[in-house]
Every structure is written in C-alpha cells, then in structure tokens.
Amino acid sequence: MPKITQQQKEAIRMDILNSARHVFIEKGYEATSMSDIVISSSRSFGGVYLYYSGKEDVFLDLLRREYENMALDFVLEEQSSAWNTFVQFIKGQEKRVREANTGLAPCLYEYFIVGRREDHRRKLIEERSQSVYGALFDFINNGVQRGDFHPAQPLDVFVHWLISLLEGLYIESIINGFENIELSQQFELLLTVCHSILMPSGLEGNV
Amino acid sequence: MPKITQQQKEAIRMDILNSARHVFIEKGYEATSMSDIVISSSRSFGGVYLYYSGKEDVFLDLLRREYENMALDFVLEEQSSAWNTFVQFIKGQEKRVREANTGLAPCLYEYFIVGRREDHRRKLIEERSQSVYGALFDFINNGVQRGDFHPAQPLDVFVHWLISLLEGLYIESIINGFENIELSQQFELLLTVCHSILMPSGLEGNV
Amino acid sequence: MPKITQQQKEAIRMDILNSARHVFIEKGYEATSMSDIVISSSRSFGGVYLYYSGKEDVFLDLLRREYENMALDFVLEEQSSAWNTFVQFIKGQEKRVREANTGLAPCLYEYFIVGRREDHRRKLIEERSQSVYGALFDFINNGVQRGDFHPAQPLDVFVHWLISLLEGLYIESIINGFENIELSQQFELLLTVCHSILMPSGLEGNV
Amino acid sequence: MPKITQQQKEAIRMDILNSARHVFIEKGYEATSMSDIVISSSRSFGGVYLYYSGKEDVFLDLLRREYENMALDFVLEEQSSAWNTFVQFIKGQEKRVREANTGLAPCLYEYFIVGRREDHRRKLIEERSQSVYGALFDFINNGVQRGDFHPAQPLDVFVHWLISLLEGLYIESIINGFENIELSQQFELLLTVCHSILMPSGLEGNV
DNA sequence: CATGAATGAGAGTTCATTCAT
DNA sequence: GATGAATGAACTCTCATTCAT
Incomplete structure (x- = not known):
C-alpha cells in the first residue's frame, strides 16, 4: 500500500513541473541542469529523481501537459x-x-x-x-x-x-x-x- | 621564416574544418566535443588548438566560409x-x-x-x-x-x-x-x- | 534538513585538510596537484570540490587554521x-x-x-x-x-x-x-x- | 669540424640568457615558460633547445654567471x-x-x-x-x-x-x-x- | 645548424546519477 | 518515502619537448 496517494503524487509532480518550467524558460533547455531543477523546486535530488528519471523526463511531462491544453483550445x-x-x-x-x-x-x-x-x-x-x-x-x-x-x-x-x-x-x-x-x-x-x-x-x- | 606557408596553414585549416564539418553534421553542434573534432581530424589536441581556440571557434570559421559562398551564389x-x-x-x-x-x-x-x-x-x-x-x-x-x-x-x-x-x-x-x-x-x-x-x-x- | 551536520562537514574538511597537509609538506605547494589532494584524501574529485574550489582554496583554509593556533600560542x-x-x-x-x-x-x-x-x-x-x-x-x-x-x-x-x-x-x-x-x-x-x-x-x- | 665557432656559440648563449633574464625577472621563475624564453629571445624552440635542455638549464647558466661576478666583487x-x-x-x-x-x-x-x-x-x-x-x-x-x-x-x-x-x-x-x-x-x-x-x-x- | 608545427600526457573542473541513511 | 553527499567519467585546455624539413 503506497504511503502517499495518487493525488499527492500528482501535486508533487505539478509542483516540480511549475518550477522547472520557470527554469527552462529562463535558461533554455540545454543550459538547464538537473541541479537547477532541483534547486528551483526546493526539493532534493532524490526527491526529484523519485518522480522523474532526469531532465528530459521532466521536460517531456511538461510538454505533454502543455499540448493537451493547446489541442483543447483549438477544438473549442x-x-x-x-x-x-x-x-x-x-x-x-x-x-x-x-x-x-x-x-x-x-x-x-x-x-x-x-x-x-x-x-x-x-x-x-x-x-x-x-x-x-x-x-x-x-x-x-x-x-x-x-x-x-x-x-x-x-x-x-x-x-x-x-x-x-x-x-x-x-x-x-x-x-x-x-x-x-x-x-x-x-x-x-x-x-x-x-x-x-x-x-x-x-x-x-x-x- | 615560417616553416609552413600561409597556403599550407590554410590547407590545414580546411582539413580540420572538413573533418569537423562531418562531425558537426553527424552528431550536431551541441553533441560534438573538441575530442570528436580532434579525433576526426586525425590530429592531436595541441594540433587543433594551434589553429582554433575551441569548438565554437572552429564552428564559426566553418560558418563564415559557408556564408561567403552563399552570398557569392546570390550575387552571381x-x-x-x-x-x-x-x-x-x-x-x-x-x-x-x-x-x-x-x-x-x-x-x-x-x-x-x-x-x-x-x-x-x-x-x-x-x-x-x-x-x-x-x-x-x-x-x-x-x-x-x-x-x-x-x-x-x-x-x-x-x-x-x-x-x-x-x-x-x-x-x-x-x-x-x-x-x-x-x-x-x-x-x-x-x-x-x-x-x-x-x-x-x-x-x-x-x- | 541537512544530511550531515556542521560538525560532520567540519570533520570532513579537517580530513581533507589533513591529507592535503601531508601532500603539501611531502611534495611542496607548486608540485601538488588537485589530483594529489583528491587521491591522498581517498575521495573523489567531486567529493573534494564539494568542500573546496581548488588547490589554493584548500591551502588557504589550511593556513588560516594554522595561524589561528599560532596567534593563540602567542597570546597565551x-x-x-x-x-x-x-x-x-x-x-x-x-x-x-x-x-x-x-x-x-x-x-x-x-x-x-x-x-x-x-x-x-x-x-x-x-x-x-x-x-x-x-x-x-x-x-x-x-x-x-x-x-x-x-x-x-x-x-x-x-x-x-x-x-x-x-x-x-x-x-x-x-x-x-x-x-x-x-x-x-x-x-x-x-x-x-x-x-x-x-x-x-x-x-x-x-x- | 663545427660550423660555428665557440665564440659564436657563446655569443648566442649570452643572447638567450639576456632575454631570458628579463623574462625571469618580469614573470618569476615558476611563471616563466619555455615559450616565454623562446619568444623573448626572438629565436625558435629548436634554436633554444640547441643550447639549453630546458628552462632549468637556462636558469642555472644564468645563475652561474651571476655568481662568478658576485664572488669577484667580494674579492675585489x-x-x-x-x-x-x-x-x-x-x-x-x-x-x-x-x-x-x-x-x-x-x-x-x-x-x-x-x-x-x-x-x-x-x-x-x-x-x-x-x-x-x-x-x-x-x-x-x-x-x-x-x-x-x-x-x-x-x-x-x-x-x-x-x-x-x-x-x-x-x-x-x-x-x-x-x-x-x-x-x-x-x-x-x-x-x-x-x-x-x-x-x-x-x-x-x-x- | 636552425626551424616551428606537432605531439600528448596531464591539469583542472563539472554534473547526471546513485544510494546509505 | 525523502534526502543530499558522494561518485567518477567526460570535457576543455596547456605546455615541455621532439623531429621532419
């Protein structure tokens, strides 16, 4: 039985993504290091790696969510x-x-x-x-x-x-x-x- | 008195640029390291640094020459x-x-x-x-x-x-x-x- | 919440300094490389750079501590x-x-x-x-x-x-x-x- | 039969030493590289290595001559x-x-x-x-x-x-x-x- | 003899990822 | 679950010395 619920997990993911988003926009994809993401998220390395396997993983999750919204706009x-x-x-x-x-x-x-x-x-x-x-x-x-x-x-x-x-x-x-x-x-x-x-x-x- | 002429120097530069060009095209700019350029040029680190101060310098010289040609085409x-x-x-x-x-x-x-x-x-x-x-x-x-x-x-x-x-x-x-x-x-x-x-x-x- | 306490950090610093001290005394300041310090400390490069930004930084911390003691002696x-x-x-x-x-x-x-x-x-x-x-x-x-x-x-x-x-x-x-x-x-x-x-x-x- | 006389050799040595002396005084012993000596002497690497086996050799010859003079002063x-x-x-x-x-x-x-x-x-x-x-x-x-x-x-x-x-x-x-x-x-x-x-x-x- | 381009070992530094706690 | 100190491979760049010309 997991110690935290899916919702909590999702909330943490969103939290990481939000801060990562700022860093990516600020510094660019290549120039952003895991360290930047970790620091901006006010978490630990382990804490981020628990949810994402690396910079690319974070970025792709970020993208996925942006595109869902974008597609939605278009349909509307x-x-x-x-x-x-x-x-x-x-x-x-x-x-x-x-x-x-x-x-x-x-x-x-x-x-x-x-x-x-x-x-x-x-x-x-x-x-x-x-x-x-x-x-x-x-x-x-x-x-x-x-x-x-x-x-x-x-x-x-x-x-x-x-x-x-x-x-x-x-x-x-x-x-x-x-x-x-x-x-x-x-x-x-x-x-x-x-x-x-x-x-x-x-x-x-x-x- | 120089040991190699300007033409030879130019030839060496071209040689380095040619091999670097292949590496850049093959691997992309970001993914290319000086090491790649050095190896592809069949030279030593020192041998490449004798002509270029680093990856960016190589790349910019490459660009400069490509653009000279391009401009030329257009004029003609x-x-x-x-x-x-x-x-x-x-x-x-x-x-x-x-x-x-x-x-x-x-x-x-x-x-x-x-x-x-x-x-x-x-x-x-x-x-x-x-x-x-x-x-x-x-x-x-x-x-x-x-x-x-x-x-x-x-x-x-x-x-x-x-x-x-x-x-x-x-x-x-x-x-x-x-x-x-x-x-x-x-x-x-x-x-x-x-x-x-x-x-x-x-x-x-x-x- | 830090994983190691200030005292532990201090202990690690002391540990690095101790081994660095031996290397410095053994080989002299100029002849000592970061590599020597890293090896003598039985740590990794990253592990030393976590505490000191380079050879000079290690040396100056070493000095600072020696002088504190020295000054103390004199006063006493x-x-x-x-x-x-x-x-x-x-x-x-x-x-x-x-x-x-x-x-x-x-x-x-x-x-x-x-x-x-x-x-x-x-x-x-x-x-x-x-x-x-x-x-x-x-x-x-x-x-x-x-x-x-x-x-x-x-x-x-x-x-x-x-x-x-x-x-x-x-x-x-x-x-x-x-x-x-x-x-x-x-x-x-x-x-x-x-x-x-x-x-x-x-x-x-x-x- | 040598192609240059002992005197010529000696003159070249003196020439190298004179310019090396300036570099040593200017930059210090450790900070001086062979490159500095070669450049200051307006010679080639080979040209300097022909007379001296390296920086230390140059420096020692320089010292030897300074001390001869110094001893002489004292005697006088x-x-x-x-x-x-x-x-x-x-x-x-x-x-x-x-x-x-x-x-x-x-x-x-x-x-x-x-x-x-x-x-x-x-x-x-x-x-x-x-x-x-x-x-x-x-x-x-x-x-x-x-x-x-x-x-x-x-x-x-x-x-x-x-x-x-x-x-x-x-x-x-x-x-x-x-x-x-x-x-x-x-x-x-x-x-x-x-x-x-x-x-x-x-x-x-x-x- | 003289040249200077070329070599390559080695120094310093960073950073994605792991894992003992 | 969460932490963050530690790892070490990978990268850039330098310079004493050599050797083909």
Missing part, C-alpha cells in the same frame, strides 16, 4: 463559421508567436533540433507533426465540405505550407524578436494570402 | 530578368532546403537557438538577419525600380514574410524530413503566391 | 615578566624553525614568493606581515611601558630587524637544514643581542 | 682595513637587497624553495651555502688574525648568524618591499651589533 474554437474560425485560429497563433519567447517554445525547438538524431525524439516530432497536420487538415477539409472553402490548391500542400509559414514566424520571432519583424503585418499578409487561396473567387468570401 | 544569379532571377533564387533555396539535413544548417539552428541568450551569438544573428534581409530587399526593390515588380504589399513586410516562410520550410525540412512535407509543391505554391504579390495585374498572374 | 604566553616572556617567545620560534621542514612553512614561502605578483597573495602577505609586526611591536612596547625594557634603538626598527632575523633563520633552516647552521647557538646569540638592545645598562637586566 | 673589496672592508661588504649587501626585486634574487628563492626536495637543487644549495659561508668565514678570520677583530662569539656561529640575518633582509625586502621595512636603519642596527660582537671593547674599534 471550431464552432463558428469556417473562415471566421480560421481567422480566430490564426489570431491565436499570432498571440502564441508573440508570447513565444516567454513560453516553452524556444526550449521545444532546442529539444527537437538538438536531438533530431535521437529515435525517441524523432518519434515524438512525428507524432506531434502528424497531430497538428491532421487537426488543421480536418478543420479546413470541414470547411470545404461545408462549401465555405474552395481551395485553389491541393489541401495537403496548403496545410503543409501553412504549417511551414507559422513555424517560420515562430522561429523568426524567437531568434530576432517579434518587435523586429513586422509581425502584425506579416500575419495580415498571411490572412490575405490564405483568403485568396481558400476562397479564390471575388464574390463570396468576406472576412 | 542577379543578372537576368527580375522575376526569372527571383525564381532562380527560390529554386536555389529549394535545393538548399532539400540539402538542409546533409549540411550545417541544423547545427546553425542549434547554435543560434541554444545560444539565444548569449551576447556574442545574438550579435551574429542580428548581423546575419540584417544582411539576408538587406540583400533580399535590395534585390526586389531593384525589380520594382525596373518596373518588373508592382508589389501589392509593403516591401519590408513582404521581405520579412518571405524570410519567415523560407525559414519555416528549412525548419520543417530539418525536423520532419523534406520527403514528408510535399516540399516541391510547397515551393510551387510559394512561387505562385509571390507572383501574385509582386506582379498582381489581372491578366497574367492569377493565383 | 604573554602573562609572565617581559623579558622572560620574550625568551619564551624566542624559544617558541626556535622550536618552530626546527620544525619548519616538517610543517607547512616551506609551502608558505613557496606560495608567497612564487605568487608575489598576484594581487590576492600580496594582500595576504601584507595582512600577515602587519599582524606579526603589530603583535610583536605591541608586546615589546608593553614591556617598555612597564619599565622592563629600555631599548637602545627605535622600537619599529628593532621589531623589523627581529622579524628579518627570524625570517632568515626560517629560510636558512628550510634551505640548508637546521642541523647544518648551528641553530641553537644562533638563537642564543640572538637572545644575547636582543638583551643588550632591550636592556642595555649593565645593572638590572640579567637573563 | 678585500683590500682595505678589516672593519672598513666589512662595512663596505655590508653596504654592498644593502645595495643588493635594495635591488633584490629588480634582479634574479626572487627567482633564486623560488628555485630553491620550490625545488628543495630535488637532489640536484639541494646539492647546488649546499655548494652555494658552503661557498658563501667559507668566503665570509675566511674574510672575518683574516681580520681576527690581523688583530682587527676580537669576536665575542664563536666565529662559525657569528657567520651563520650574519648570513641568516642578511637572508632575512633579502626575503623581507622581496616579500614586503624594501620601502616598508626601514631597510637603512635595519642595516645600521646590523652594523652596530656586528661592531659590538667583532670589536667588543670600547677602545680600539673605530669605523
């Missing part, structure tokens, strides 16, 4: 009209990009780019990519089914392209700072272009 | 008509993206993203960004002057946007592999969209 | 009559000189002479010199106040001179070995001379 | 009356002490103290000590034979004692700087004391 927004929902989604992305440097995103890139050779990370990337691609594809396809969108391009290409563009905005924002790259106008341009692709004829599609 | 292509040259440029970028995973590009991202907090690297990023932005801007502006381009968007926004998109294609290619993201068609789409932005008149360029 | 002896106390002090010095080669003194000279250009060591030397000078000066001045001493020379000169002489005896002892320099008789001569300086008239002061 | 001064010559000798020592920090003396102490365990250096120390002791002893004994000195102390003890005192003045001067230890007055006191030991009765001894 899927209720209004197709283009409006799309615009909302893009606005959400803009917000996310703007907040990139104050969140885990840079660490995520560190993690995937530095570890691009490691099997475990590769698999994770693929899963994540698949799921993002799938969600976006389904969403737009939905719009097509409903007659809202009349894409002038193959859907799969457009979705990949959109993902690339968003990824690029993320990276540019992280690397150069969002203040230096005309972010709002880039997003406006993105919307304009998407509109002309998804709703090419002059008549129906108004934002 | 600037001779034909504006749109054709632009297409050539984009084709060149596609090639580059395709080769991303067999070249230094992933290491470059590692280097800049992992070290985004370090002053020296920040400065390098800024310089590099500025120079890429400047070159592209000048090139397109040139086309505008010549009357070839009639951009439907502010030039600076378009250039930033193009850079973001290319950056995103790079990253997606590195992370997911170019085979999995319909790269050719993404580049076609990119060209189509650019055409409609740079040459918006109703006759020729429709999306 | 200050109770009987002036000349007798002085004689006791000199006897103590003779003992110390005699033991010089089996103690840290040679390392101390190494440390200060080799590092005579380094700011940190210079400061330490000055402090130490000041404190030795001050203690001796106060002590003798005390004897003057009490009417025990009637120095035929300026006090400051005499004190400097005495320190020089003792320093010389140390060095000679270290370099040539105390067996080869008539140490006892040198100390007798020293006392005779000091007597004639501190208590010059023929009447009162006899040893 | 031995012509006038015993006490006057003694005073001259002490004056010479004062000058030497005063110049200690701008000469090789600190390096000498480094060399002997750091290497006090090494057989070769031990032997050198002994030789040097013997020769200094012998010279001083002979000189004073000479004065005794001539009836100039009537030492109140055993001659051997006095000579050792004098050497210790001079050694102490050297060390104090090196460590604390001659400006901080009332050097002139210490030397005056030294002379006074020596006078009272060598010529104890009130009548004959005038300076």
Whole structure:
C-alpha cells in the first residue's frame, strides 16, 4: 500500500513541473541542469529523481501537459463559421508567436533540433507533426465540405505550407524578436494570402 | 621564416574544418566535443588548438566560409530578368532546403537557438538577419525600380514574410524530413503566391 | 534538513585538510596537484570540490587554521615578566624553525614568493606581515611601558630587524637544514643581542 | 669540424640568457615558460633547445654567471682595513637587497624553495651555502688574525648568524618591499651589533 | 645548424546519477 | 518515502619537448 496517494503524487509532480518550467524558460533547455531543477523546486535530488528519471523526463511531462491544453483550445474554437474560425485560429497563433519567447517554445525547438538524431525524439516530432497536420487538415477539409472553402490548391500542400509559414514566424520571432519583424503585418499578409487561396473567387468570401 | 606557408596553414585549416564539418553534421553542434573534432581530424589536441581556440571557434570559421559562398551564389544569379532571377533564387533555396539535413544548417539552428541568450551569438544573428534581409530587399526593390515588380504589399513586410516562410520550410525540412512535407509543391505554391504579390495585374498572374 | 551536520562537514574538511597537509609538506605547494589532494584524501574529485574550489582554496583554509593556533600560542604566553616572556617567545620560534621542514612553512614561502605578483597573495602577505609586526611591536612596547625594557634603538626598527632575523633563520633552516647552521647557538646569540638592545645598562637586566 | 665557432656559440648563449633574464625577472621563475624564453629571445624552440635542455638549464647558466661576478666583487673589496672592508661588504649587501626585486634574487628563492626536495637543487644549495659561508668565514678570520677583530662569539656561529640575518633582509625586502621595512636603519642596527660582537671593547674599534 | 608545427600526457573542473541513511 | 553527499567519467585546455624539413 503506497504511503502517499495518487493525488499527492500528482501535486508533487505539478509542483516540480511549475518550477522547472520557470527554469527552462529562463535558461533554455540545454543550459538547464538537473541541479537547477532541483534547486528551483526546493526539493532534493532524490526527491526529484523519485518522480522523474532526469531532465528530459521532466521536460517531456511538461510538454505533454502543455499540448493537451493547446489541442483543447483549438477544438473549442471550431464552432463558428469556417473562415471566421480560421481567422480566430490564426489570431491565436499570432498571440502564441508573440508570447513565444516567454513560453516553452524556444526550449521545444532546442529539444527537437538538438536531438533530431535521437529515435525517441524523432518519434515524438512525428507524432506531434502528424497531430497538428491532421487537426488543421480536418478543420479546413470541414470547411470545404461545408462549401465555405474552395481551395485553389491541393489541401495537403496548403496545410503543409501553412504549417511551414507559422513555424517560420515562430522561429523568426524567437531568434530576432517579434518587435523586429513586422509581425502584425506579416500575419495580415498571411490572412490575405490564405483568403485568396481558400476562397479564390471575388464574390463570396468576406472576412 | 615560417616553416609552413600561409597556403599550407590554410590547407590545414580546411582539413580540420572538413573533418569537423562531418562531425558537426553527424552528431550536431551541441553533441560534438573538441575530442570528436580532434579525433576526426586525425590530429592531436595541441594540433587543433594551434589553429582554433575551441569548438565554437572552429564552428564559426566553418560558418563564415559557408556564408561567403552563399552570398557569392546570390550575387552571381542577379543578372537576368527580375522575376526569372527571383525564381532562380527560390529554386536555389529549394535545393538548399532539400540539402538542409546533409549540411550545417541544423547545427546553425542549434547554435543560434541554444545560444539565444548569449551576447556574442545574438550579435551574429542580428548581423546575419540584417544582411539576408538587406540583400533580399535590395534585390526586389531593384525589380520594382525596373518596373518588373508592382508589389501589392509593403516591401519590408513582404521581405520579412518571405524570410519567415523560407525559414519555416528549412525548419520543417530539418525536423520532419523534406520527403514528408510535399516540399516541391510547397515551393510551387510559394512561387505562385509571390507572383501574385509582386506582379498582381489581372491578366497574367492569377493565383 | 541537512544530511550531515556542521560538525560532520567540519570533520570532513579537517580530513581533507589533513591529507592535503601531508601532500603539501611531502611534495611542496607548486608540485601538488588537485589530483594529489583528491587521491591522498581517498575521495573523489567531486567529493573534494564539494568542500573546496581548488588547490589554493584548500591551502588557504589550511593556513588560516594554522595561524589561528599560532596567534593563540602567542597570546597565551604573554602573562609572565617581559623579558622572560620574550625568551619564551624566542624559544617558541626556535622550536618552530626546527620544525619548519616538517610543517607547512616551506609551502608558505613557496606560495608567497612564487605568487608575489598576484594581487590576492600580496594582500595576504601584507595582512600577515602587519599582524606579526603589530603583535610583536605591541608586546615589546608593553614591556617598555612597564619599565622592563629600555631599548637602545627605535622600537619599529628593532621589531623589523627581529622579524628579518627570524625570517632568515626560517629560510636558512628550510634551505640548508637546521642541523647544518648551528641553530641553537644562533638563537642564543640572538637572545644575547636582543638583551643588550632591550636592556642595555649593565645593572638590572640579567637573563 | 663545427660550423660555428665557440665564440659564436657563446655569443648566442649570452643572447638567450639576456632575454631570458628579463623574462625571469618580469614573470618569476615558476611563471616563466619555455615559450616565454623562446619568444623573448626572438629565436625558435629548436634554436633554444640547441643550447639549453630546458628552462632549468637556462636558469642555472644564468645563475652561474651571476655568481662568478658576485664572488669577484667580494674579492675585489678585500683590500682595505678589516672593519672598513666589512662595512663596505655590508653596504654592498644593502645595495643588493635594495635591488633584490629588480634582479634574479626572487627567482633564486623560488628555485630553491620550490625545488628543495630535488637532489640536484639541494646539492647546488649546499655548494652555494658552503661557498658563501667559507668566503665570509675566511674574510672575518683574516681580520681576527690581523688583530682587527676580537669576536665575542664563536666565529662559525657569528657567520651563520650574519648570513641568516642578511637572508632575512633579502626575503623581507622581496616579500614586503624594501620601502616598508626601514631597510637603512635595519642595516645600521646590523652594523652596530656586528661592531659590538667583532670589536667588543670600547677602545680600539673605530669605523 | 636552425626551424616551428606537432605531439600528448596531464591539469583542472563539472554534473547526471546513485544510494546509505 | 525523502534526502543530499558522494561518485567518477567526460570535457576543455596547456605546455615541455621532439623531429621532419
């Protein structure tokens, strides 16, 4: 019989993750050591290793929880009209990009780019990519089914392209700072272009 | 009187860089140690430290030379008509993206993203960004002057946007592999969209 | 809650210092490496670095403790009559000189002479010199106040001179070995001379 | 048949020694590397190793030549009356002490103290000590034979004692700087004391 | 003879992980 | 369950000495 309940365990995990999150954001993934995580969590080495097998384990648990939330957001927004929902989604992305440097995103890139050779990370990337691609594809396809969108391009290409563009905005924002790259106008341009692709004829599609 | 000539020195440097390049590409920047570089170069520690003060120094020299070439490529292509040259440029970028995973590009991202907090690297990023932005801007502006381009968007926004998109294609290619993201068609789409932005008149360029 | 108490920590420090002391005495300060200290302490590198940041740190802690004791000795002896106390002090010095080669003194000279250009060591030397000078000066001045001493020379000169002489005896002892320099008789001569300086008239002061 | 003459060899040696001397004085014995000597001599590593087998060899040749000169000085001064010559000798020592920090003396102490365990250096120390002791002893004994000195102390003890005192003045001067230890007055006191030991009765001894 | 590039052993230091308490 | 002191492999960098040219 365990001496602490599942809830207590979960609470401890959350506690560790919260402080680890701050450290990761503050110092970056690579620059963060177990020591940092241990100290920031006000626990002992043993106390952290009891719940996580190392830095990567902590980070992955952190990611898992962030993504659950993110997916949730996306689903919730899927209720209004197709283009409006799309615009909302893009606005959400803009917000996310703007907040990139104050969140885990840079660490995520560190993690995937530095570890691009490691099997475990590769698999994770693929899963994540698949799921993002799938969600976006389904969403737009939905719009097509409903007659809202009349894409002038193959859907799969457009979705990949959109993902690339968003990824690029993320990276540019992280690397150069969002203040230096005309972010709002880039997003406006993105919307304009998407509109002309998804709703090419002059008549129906108004934002 | 030097025992080896400048050319020999240069040759040794190239030799070290060549083997280091392989290691960097093979293992990634972070995962590479001086020891790896030393061993791969079939030299001694002292022998490498005679030419470079450490891993970063090796890497930066490597980068410097790659970029000299890259800049050169770009300049050379600037001779034909504006749109054709632009297409050539984009084709060149596609090639580059395709080769991303067999070249230094992933290491470059590692280097800049992992070290985004370090002053020296920040400065390098800024310089590099500025120079890429400047070159592209000048090139397109040139086309505008010549009357070839009639951009439907502010030039600076378009250039930033193009850079973001290319950056995103790079990253997606590195992370997911170019085979999995319909790269050719993404580049076609990119060209189509650019055409409609740079040459918006109703006759020729429709999306 | 600490896993080991302050006393245990202190004990470990003492343990490291004890073995380091042997190595320093055996090999000398310069010739001793961290590796030597680690091995002699039967600990791991990490285990030593947990308590000291390097060779110099170990050595300085060692010194600090030796000097605390030394200062203590001096104070304790200050109770009987002036000349007798002085004689006791000199006897103590003779003992110390005699033991010089089996103690840290040679390392101390190494440390200060080799590092005579380094700011940190210079400061330490000055402090130490000041404190030795001050203690001796106060002590003798005390004897003057009490009417025990009637120095035929300026006090400051005499004190400097005495320190020089003792320093010389140390060095000679270290370099040539105390067996080869008539140490006892040198100390007798020293006392005779000091007597004639501190208590010059023929009447009162006899040893 | 050698390609360069003995004189040329000697000239090269002198050249190396001259520049090495500056480096030793500037940086100290321990802190000086072969690289420093090579660079300061404007020669190549091979060029220096051709004449000297290493740092120690250079230093010892340097010392040997300094001592030849020093011994010579001493001999030359031995012509006038015993006490006057003694005073001259002490004056010479004062000058030497005063110049200690701008000469090789600190390096000498480094060399002997750091290497006090090494057989070769031990032997050198002994030789040097013997020769200094012998010279001083002979000189004073000479004065005794001539009836100039009537030492109140055993001659051997006095000579050792004098050497210790001079050694102490050297060390104090090196460590604390001659400006901080009332050097002139210490030397005056030294002379006074020596006078009272060598010529104890009130009548004959005038300076 | 002279050169100086190359060698490689060895010094110092860090940090993920363990395990006795 | 929790602790945190201890471990030791791995890493960076230096410098006395050699030897092919």
